[in-house]
Amino acid sequence: METGDPDDFLTLLLLCDHPRVELRGVTITPGTPAQVGLVRRALEWFELTQTVAVGAFNLDHGKRCVSAWHERVYGAFPESRDAHPGPQLLLDLCGPEVTLVTGAPLKNLGAAIARGEARGAPLRLGRHVAQGGFAGEGVVPTQLQLAKFRGLEVCPTYNLNGAPKEALAALAHPGIDRRLFVSKNVCHRVVYDAELHARVAAARTRRRSLELIWRGMDAYLKRKPEGKKFHDPLAACCAIDPTIGVWAEVELFRRGGRWGARPAPGSSTQIIVDYDRERFIDRLLG
Known part of the structure; x- marks a missing residue:
């Protein structure tokens, strides 16, 4: 995943508690400490930090690579270098x-x-x-x-x-x-538009991820009411x-x-x- 726009992070939230998913790991591109910190914060929300491994391609990448939307909606988070080398994590987890x-x-x-x-x-x-x-x-x-x-x-x-x-x-x-x-x-x-937002709102008590997705897209739609791909x-x-x-x-x-x-x-x-x-x-x- 990457964190240049909302899509990937919303997808991570979806996968964290979907009843048909057993999440094993998350690899990040480029994998900056800010990105790792953001992913670890999401895993904390679902009590997955001990069971889901995080991998980064390049922890020493020069930029943060996290969009302003992430912190505006979900708050500040600490940066982290607590990540495995992403390629090796894939070799370890895939099968x-x-x-x-x-x-x-x-x-x-x-x-x-x-x-x-x-x-x-x-x-x-x-x-x-x-x-x-x-x-x-x-x-x-x-x-x-x-x-x-x-x-x-x-x-x-x-x-x-x-x-x-x-x-x-x-x-x-x-x-x-x-x-x-x-x-x-x-x-x-x-497109995630007002119609889909209303349906997510009606279902958001089913799972923590839906509440968090609703919150993120509620903020997004207030600025861009035409919706998001x-x-x-x-x-x-x-x-x-x-x-x-x-x-x-x-x-x-x-x-x-x-x-x-x-x-x-x-x-x-x-x-x-x-x-x-x-x-x-x-x-x-x-």
Whole structure:
């Protein structure tokens, strides 16, 4: 995860107490002491500091990399260097029964793959559910293409372009059994707006995470009433219940700094082309 905007942190809150999730670890990019402190504060709220490990890619990164929204909404928190090296934490925690959800550039995953191969103990992972990528012409039916993407085959995508070599390594790694990409062609249709906020408000006593998500988005909507694209929570909910999405089996490729997908039956890599909004909200609030 990263902490440049609300998405990743709200996703962490969601995963901390979702009844269908057993959270094992959190890796952070770049992994500054401020980011580690923020993640540890969230884990404290759910009494998970002793059971959920935290990993950082680079504790000595020069900037804080935490948006003002986090402290404005949830208060100040102490910085911390109490984190494992992120790549090693992934090697320690991942296995064929584990799902890794990523909502940031794949620096920790790429380094874990390289480290495992160098040691002769390759990373094993059951599923990688990534927020990122793009599916367009040739994969997404015309009637499902957003107007701004209509006819496009490739498009820039932040998380994959944030560490492109690592993303390509993750795509090629044989130790990952299945890959699901929750890509911008669908994510840009998913907005946390006033209507969804009212539904979260009605359900917020069910779980601590829903109360905290409601609080964060209540502050956000007061400043930006048009709402916010809800990319990473969609990816997390698709990890919990893949039937939220309609998927195409593909291979991802990079061309000139842009990403695309082409049909590839048998690839074990799927990309989202449509989603069921009500099922998504049911899993979010579940």
